[in-house]
Amino acid sequence: MSDRKIVHVIGTGTIGEPLIGLLSAKREQLGIDEVTFHKRTPLYTDRSKVFGLFSRGAKLAVDADRRADFKDMEMEPAFTAEDALERASVVIDCTPAGNENKEKRYLDFVSTTKGFIAQGSESGFGKPYARGINDAALKPGEDKFLQVVSCNTHNMAAVLDTFVHRIHGPESLESARFLCMRRANDVSQDAAFIPSPESGEHKDEKFGTHHARDVHRLYDTLGMEPNNIFSSAVKLNTQYMHLIWFDVRLNQPTSREQLLETIQQNDRLAVTYKQSMSQVFSFGRDHGHYGRILNQAVFCLPTLAVAREGHEIVGTCFTPQDGNSLLSSVAGALWFLFPNDYDDRIQALREFFFHEV
Numbered sequence: 001m002s003d004r005k006i007v008h009v010i011g012t013g014t015i016g017e018p019l020i021g022l023l024s025a026k027r028e029q030l031g032i033d034e035v036t037f038h039k040r041t042p043l044y045t046d047r048s049k050v051f052g053l054f055s056r057g058a059k060l061a062v063d064a065d066r067r068a069d070f071k072d073m074e075m076e077p078a079f080t081a082e083d084a085l086e087r088a089s090v091v092i093d094c095t096p097a098g099n100e101n102k103e104k105r106y107l108d109f110v111s112t113t114k115g116f117i118a119q120g121s122e123s124g125f126g127k128p129y130a131r132g133i134n135d136a137a138l139k140p141g142e143d144k145f146l147q148v149v150s151c152n153t154h155n156m157a158a159v160l161d162t163f164v165h166r167i168h169g170p171e172s173l174e175s176a177r178f179l180c181m182r183r184a185n186d187v188s189q190d191a192a193f194i195p196s197p198e199s200g201e202h203k204d205e206k207f208g209t210h211h212a213r214d215v216h217r218l219y220d221t222l223g224m225e226p227n228n229i230f231s232s233a234v235k236l237n238t239q240y241m242h243l244i245w246f247d248v249r250l251n252q253p254t255s256r257e258q259l260l261e262t263i264q265q266n267d268r269l270a271v272t273y274k275q276s277m278s279q280v281f282s283f284g285r286d287h288g289h290y291g292r293i294l295n296q297a298v299f300c301l302p303t304l305a306v307a308r309e310g311h312e313i314v315g316t317c318f319t320p321q322d323g324n325s326l327l328s329s330v331a332g333a334l335w336f337l338f339p340n341d342y343d344d345r346i347q348a349l350r351e352f353f354f355h356e357v
């Protein structure tokens with residue numbers, strides 16, 4: 001590992017491409033010296049995005065046996081994959097193979113690298129992390145592997161944090177039910193679109209779908225055990241963003257005013273009067289970082305209702321595409337690099353946190 005602060009991103013897909021762009025655009029303000037990225041497959045269709053990332057200052061690493069193919073396509077690699085791992089201070093894996101890459105490659109660099117991060121699908125890679133939710137669980141010098149939880153896990157964790165933990169505390173939770181209405185695929189993807197809404201199974205006897213289980217695992221890192229939480233999922237025939245319906249029951253009363261005040265006090269959350277995904281998505285396109293807003297959740301105010309004399313909170317909130325996972329990925333990398341002031345440094349991204357959408 002060099003003395004310089006080098007963040008190396010593996011994968012240039014749905015999550016990797018915007019992350020490399022964000023890190024490169026804000027590199028100096030974040031305190032990072034260099035951003036490098038690994039691309040596995042040399043493709044003419046992907047060349048334009050590689051050139052775009054070059055123009056923002058990021059440097060390409062490729063597998064040694066693909067180097068000539070990348071050069072033939074005029075994508076000039078700066079490093080081999082191995083050299084890039086050797087130089088990196090922090091590695092952010094943005095592939096669906098984070099666990100496999102950990103076993104095959106990362107463990108060889110564990111003594112020289114400050115830390116490794118993988119994404120939502122890679123359960124078991126390391127300590128689950130969502131910025132602002134479980135930062136207190138991170139142990140400098142001890143935690144080397146983090147798993148940034150999925151975008152919907154961020155959103156559901158934010159609902160519990162806002163309406164339960166910040167109002168009457170964790171003990172006030174009686175139960176929480178969530179319905180994740182998921183986009184079929186991302187706007188960048190051609191595959192897996194569906195013609196009509198599709199119901200998901202409840203594969204987990206205790207938590208319903210993996211979403212509530214992941215929220216439980218996230219809070220477990222703080223020694224909390226939100227047990228009576230349950231999620232269901234449906235896939236919608238849209239490419240825009242996810243929407244979550246929640247029903248939170250408390251053993252103490254609250255009010256709509258108190259909920260609104262709590263949301264306002266948290267810069268990770270936004271509110272909106274918009275009720276359609278297209279409208280919220282479009283706001284991101286015009287005001288976010290290449291379309292991404294970095295809020296953890298966007299509460300849909302017209303749907304927010306308090307029932308049963310203040311003991312039940314019902315409503316919906318939008319999951320702004322993958323912005324919350326991008327933010328936690330940057331926050332995790334900064335935590336490895338600057339454990340004492342990473343939260344100050346991340347304020348360089350403030351312009352993409354919105355109070356109202």
Ligand SMILES: NC(=O)c1ccc[n+]([C@@H]2O[C@H](COP(=O)([O-])OP(=O)(O)OC[C@H]3O[C@@H](n4cnc5c(N)ncnc54)[C@H](OP(=O)(O)O)[C@@H]3O)[C@@H](O)[C@H]2O)c1
Nearest residue numbers: 011012013014015040041094095097119120121151322325
């Ligand atoms: N929170 C969110 O909103 C969100 C959104 C999307 C994804 N994710 C998470 O992010 C991760 C990646 O998903 P994605 O949708 O971004 O995937 P994707 O669009 O399919 O992109 C995968 C990328 O990883 C590369 N890759 C795949 N296997 C690799 C390997 N074994 N070694 C090196 N590179 C490899 C591919 O490279 P080549 O194309 O060059 O072969 C591609 O650049 C998953 O864990 C997923 O759960 C989260």
